[in-house]
Amino acid sequence: xxxxxxxxxxxxxxxxxxxxxxxxxxxxKQKVLDELEKGEKKFLIDFSQTxxxxxSGLGVLVSLSKKIxxxxxxxxLANLNxxxxxxxxxxxxxxxxxxxxxxxxxxxxx
Amino acid sequence: MGGATVxxxxxxxxxxxxxxxxxxxxxxxxxELKFPAQKCSxxxxxxxxxxxxxxxxxxxxxxxxxxxxxxxxxxxxxxVFEVVDEGAGFDLKSSNIDCTxxxxxxxxxxxxxxxxxxxxDSVESFVDxxxxxxxxxxx
Numbered sequence: 732x733x734x735x736x737x738x739x740x741x742x743x744x745x746x747x748x749x750x751x752x753x754x755x756x757x758x759x760k761q762k763v764l765d766e767l768e769k770g771e772k773k774f775l776i777d778f779s780q781t782x783x784x785x786x787s788g789l790g791v792l793v794s795l796s797k798k799i800x801x802x803x804x805x806x807x808l809a810n811l812n813x814x815x816x817x818x819x820x821x822x823x824x825x826x827x828x829x830x831x832x833x834x835x836x837x838x839x840x841x
Numbered sequence: 842m843g844g845a846t847v848x849x850x851x852x853x854x855x856x857x858x859x860x861x862x863x864x865x866x867x868x869x870x871x872x873e874l875k876f877p878a879q880k881c882s883x884x885x886x887x888x889x890x891x892x893x894x895x896x897x898x899x900x901x902x903x904x905x906x907x908x909x910x911x912x913x914x915x916x917x918x919x920x921v922f923e924v925v926d927e928g929a930g931f932d933l934k935s936s937n938i939d940c941t942x943x944x945x946x947x948x949x950x951x952x953x954x955x956x957x958x959x960x961x962d963s964v965e966s967f968v969d970x971x972x973x974x975x976x977x978x979x980x
Contacts, residue, residue, distance in 0.1 A: 748942035753894045754857040783883060785890040794949045814883035820866075821959050822952055823941040 734759050734831060736766065742773040742838055748780045751788035760791050764798065769810035772804035773841050777834050796828065805829075809837035845921075848913040853893075855901040855926075860893045862884060863911055870913055871920060876980055884921070884960040884978060891953040892924040892974050900926030900972060910971070918980040919962075923973050930972035933964065 734755075735746045743766045749770035751759060763774060764772060776792070780782075784792075796806045809831045819825040848870045853859040864886045869882035893909065901907035907927040914921040933954065938945060940952045957964045963977040 750861060752860065752890055753898070754860060783890075784888045785887055785894065786950075786956055787894065788939075789952055791945060792947040797947065814879060817879070817883060818887065818956075821941075821956070823946050827946060 734762055736763060739775075739838060742841055743771045743773050744834070745774065745776045746780060747776060747778055750782045751791070752783075752785045752787055753787040755788050756791040759788075760795060763795050767799060767802055767804065769791070772799075772802065774804065774806045775834070775837050775841075776806070777809045777837075778812070778815055778818075779834070781812075781815065784815060784818060789822060791820070793824070793827065795816055805841065807831065807837050807840065809834050845914050845916040848915050848920075850910070850912045852908045852910050853908045855897045855903050855904075855905060857894055857897055860890055860897070863893060864889050867913055867922065870915075871978075874915060874920060874980075876920065876978070880978060880980075888957045888964075888976050888978075889922055889924075889959040891957045892922065892976055895931075895953060895974070896924050896926035896928075899931065900928030902928065920975040920978045920980075922978075923967075923969075923970040924976075925969060925973035926964075927971050930966065930968070933966050933974075 733748050737744055795833060799806045807829045831840060849866060855880045860863060861879040867885050867889050868881050871885045897903060910925040912923045936954050938951045961976045962979045965975045967973045967975055
């Protein structure tokens with residue numbers, strides 16, 4: 732499991748490879764907060780290579796979304812597979828995040 | 842559980858880094874038993890992760906001298922996971938929070954038990970040489 736960060740235009744894109752769970756959520760949080768501290772405002776997390784997310788992983792997404800909004804920025808999500816879509820619907824987090832089918836659509840939406 | 846078969850019975854240290862390996866093992870068993878695909882790729886991984894992280898972080902408070910026992914049992918058409926820690930136990934009913942209400946949906950915590958209950962057919966606590974939670978998933 733790992734996270735890679737790159738900049739596409741004005742958007743910081745984070746790829747989550749593997750699981751987003753209690754054992755690695757802090758790593759994701761810190762990487763995104765570091766970019767936020769540098770002044771970045773637009774963030775996209777791409778889940779195309781993600782297996783599953785546990786409650787602590789979901790919690791980190793909620794926490795990051797709040798912190799980014801507090802700084803006047805936006806966090807959007809893309810490429811949730813059927814399992815992740817089900818998970819977001821179960822927890823009603825699909826109402827909290829703007830979620831796109833593809834990375835391209837998400838990038839265009841900013 | 843007459844006629845039940847133990848698929849695995851393991852003891853792990855109180856460290857969350859062990860969770861992924863156990864979950865992968867459980868997912869393989871789920872597939873071998875030909876459970877529906879989403880139950881193997883979503884229900885089992887997420888619910889078992891929650892039970893294990895509760896046991897490690899809350900039950901055993903990540904103390905290195907404490908262990909978590911995890912058993913997978915095949916019982917007829919059901920896959921049962923028992924996760925036992927060395928902590929004081931917790932009351933499932935009093936921990937039951939609806940994380941989907943408008944006042945809770947933006948909270949960082951409080952989804953673990955909710956997810957276990959939504960993704961499994963039953964979630965029960967029990968005492969057996971420690972405090973345990975039993976997750977049952979029917980085919």
